[in-house]
Amino acid sequence: xSARNGTTKTPWRPAANILRxxxxxxxxxxxxxxxxxxLDAGHEVLYMAITKRYGHLQxxxxxxxxxxxxxxxxxxxxxxxxxxxxxxxxRSNALQSLGFDEAVKRLKGAVEAGADVAFLEGFTTExxxxxxxxxxxxxxxxxxxxxxxxxxxxxxxxxREAGFRIVIWPCLAMTEVYNSVKRAAVELKEKGxxxxxxxxxxxxxxxxxxxxxxxxxxFDAKVAGTTPKEIx
Numbered sequence: 001x002s003a004r005n006g007t008t009k010t011p012w013r014p015a016a017n018i019l020r021x022x023x024x025x026x027x028x029x030x031x032x033x034x035x036x037x038x039l040d041a042g043h044e045v046l047y048m049a050i051t052k053r054y055g056h057l058q059x060x061x062x063x064x065x066x067x068x069x070x071x072x073x074x075x076x077x078x079x080x081x082x083x084x085x086x087x088x089x090x091r092s093n094a095l096q097s098l099g100f101d102e103a104v105k106r107l108k109g110a111v112e113a114g115a116d117v118a119f120l121e122g123f124t125t126e127x128x129x130x131x132x133x134x135x136x137x138x139x140x141x142x143x144x145x146x147x148x149x150x151x152x153x154x155x156x157x158x159x160r161e162a163g164f165r166i167v168i169w170p171c172l173a174m175t176e177v178y179n180s181v182k183r184a185a186v187e188l189k190e191k192g193x194x195x196x197x198x199x200x201x202x203x204x205x206x207x208x209x210x211x212x213x214x215x216x217x218x219f220d221a222k223v224a225g226t227t228p229k230e231i232x
Contacts, residue, residue, distance in 0.1 A: 016085040023087070023117060023140045029160045033172040062094055069109050076114035089142060091119040100128060104135045111139050117166060118142070124150050126162060133163025140165035147171065 022028050062068075072090055079086045090110035094103040100123075107118045119142040120132045129152070133141045143164045145154055159167045188194040196203075205213075221227060 014085055016087050019087050020085065020116070023165055028165075029156060030166040031156055032166065032168040032170075062097060065106055065109065068106060069113050072110045072113040072115055087117060088115045089117040089119050090115045091121055093121050095120060095122055095128075100131070104132060107132075107136060111136065116140070119144070122150050124152075126152050126154070126158070129154070129159075129162045129164070137163070142166040142168065145169050147175070 019030070022030050063071075068090075072088065075086070075088050079088070090107060092103045092107050092110075094106055103120055107120060111118060117140045118132070118136045120128075121144060123129050123132065129143060141164050143154060143159050143162075143166070144151065145159075145167060146169075147153065154162070154164075154167070156167055184194050
């Protein structure tokens with residue numbers, strides 16, 4: 001992975017290896033403003049019988065425990081046969097329909113089948129959060145913090161104190177992008193033009209550089225045997 005802004009390049013490592021090291025370090029709390037590097041690092045296995053329904057909605061239909069554990073075993077087997085590391089995160093949506101004890105029982109079965117991290121979705125009190133961490137210890141537990149969802153709004157400190165090792169805010173970027181785009185669109189509609197903040201942020205060059213323009217220009221120059229030129 002390339003380094004920018006004067007930082008030192010570090011050797012590339014598979015994301016799953018990095019995540020695995022982090023979850024086994026009791027001093028670390030993993031905070032994710034979204035999903036940790038997609039399927040390159042972790043794979044979430046669901047309970048639901050039909051197309052996935054958002055975990056904080058009502059009326060989910062669940063597969064049997066036997067079928068769910070078969071899915072876990074399939075993921076574990078695939079990980080072993082491909083020789084590619086994968087952090088398997090079983091997600092339980094059983095709390096709403098079957099209660100706390102059954103949801104925890106299913107997660108324990110998933111861990112016994114070879115899963116790495118436990119994820120009880122949709123718990124409604126901080127006490128339930130603490131209890132699931134205690135019940136599944138020493139397995140790392142993940143909490144999903146969604147503004148307006150059924151799970152209490154936990155801070156990173158509160159999540160750590162409850163016993164969680166991974167905290168995700170899956171809607172953080174999406175919500176901020178939506179709000180920013182909405183404000184810009186309203187201003188454009190009302191004024192007929194839109195200008196970013198006076199500090200110059202948001203110029204097209206800034207966006208290109210975030211996407212790796214400088215590295216691409218340097219690479220092209222090396223191929224051509226020339227010096228990179230300013231193009232914007």
